[in-house]
Amino acid sequence: MKYAERDAFEVVGIEIRTTNADEVTPRGKIPGLWQRFFSDGVLDAIPHRKLGAPIVAVYSNYENGVHGAYSLLLGTEVTAIDRLPEGLVARAVPKAKYAIFESNQGPTSQVVPDVWKRIWNWGEGTRALAADFEVYDERARDPANARVDVFISVVGP
Structure with a gap:
């Protein structure tokens, strides 16, 4: 893990509201969000995409810390958020200091939950x-052999 400060940026995509408790059951919405993102061609429908920007999954609007509901937006960074097509939403990611966790390499369905387990054990x-x-990013182009970075906003200077 390493730390870095990151400037604010805006992301446009599709969004759900869920909880960690729901995501470990058949009621989980995240797999369906990913399926919809690709099957509906959401990336191609996003206006003002920043050239070369990767796909990002933004977790925000936390209710009751990590134990309650949160929003998950799946999209990409944009240069503007005006005139969004119906069904797309924008989310501002604030300037903050982040702890950056790098996943192991492997299937995204395995390495992403594994890195989140490390984050949960790291300390709320x-x-x-x-x-x-x-x-x-480009390291995740092959979902069977991917590497993903997870940026966690941290308290402190």
């Missing part, structure tokens, strides 16, 4: 819960 007290995000 240091998390700012402003906005956290996963980055699916």
Whole structure:
């Protein structure tokens, strides 16, 4: 794990509201969000995409810390958020200091939950819960053999 400060940026995509408790049951919404993202061609429908920007999954609007509901937006960074097509939403990711966790390499369905287990064991007290995000860059092009970075907003200077 390493730390870095990141400037604010805006992401446009599709969004759900869920909980960690739901995501470990058949009621989980995250797999369906990913399926919809690709099957509906959401990435191609996003206006003002920033050239070369990766797919990002932004976790925000935390209710009751990490134990309650949160929003998950799946999309990409944009240069503007005007005139969004119906069904797309924008989310601002604030300037913050982040702890960056790198997943192991392997199937995304395995390495992403594994890195989140490391984050949950790392300690809730240091998390700012402003906005956290996963980055699916060129290292994640092959979902059977991917590596993903997870940025966790942290408390402190």
